[in-house]
Amino acid sequence: MGVDPKLLEILVCPADRAELELIELPAAVCTRLVEKYREQFKDEEPEVSVGLKCTQCGQVYPVVSDIPVMLVDEALPAEEVSG
Numbered sequence: 387m388g389v390d391p392k393l394l395e396i397l398v399c400p401a402d403r404a405e406l407e408l409i410e411l412p413a414a415v416c417t418r419l420v421e422k423y424r425e426q427f428k429d430e431e432p433e434v435s436v437g438l439k440c441t442q443c444g445q446v447y448p449v450v451s452d453i454p455v456m457l458v459d460e461a462l463p464a465e466e467v468s469g
């Protein structure tokens with residue numbers, strides 16, 4: 387799975403407009419996010435394996451089925467994804 391590199395270049399943290407880096411998410415976090423987003427994906431199982439981490443505030447925005455969810459309300463705190 388992959389996020390469009392051109393999209394990645396223009397995405398910034400919605401909270402502070404800092405750059406983002408692509409990171410792997412721990413399996414437990416992926417499982418929880420799949421459960422969370424399943425109801426929004428009626429015809430397919432959502433895929434979650436990576437997220438976009440803000441280089442400034444550390445919040446992580448999940449990438450669900452290759453779609454970055456750039457919402458502050460849906461962001462994961464840094465502690466949650468650091469293992």
Ligand SMILES: [Zn+2]
Nearest residue numbers: 399402440443
């Ligand atoms: Zn940020």
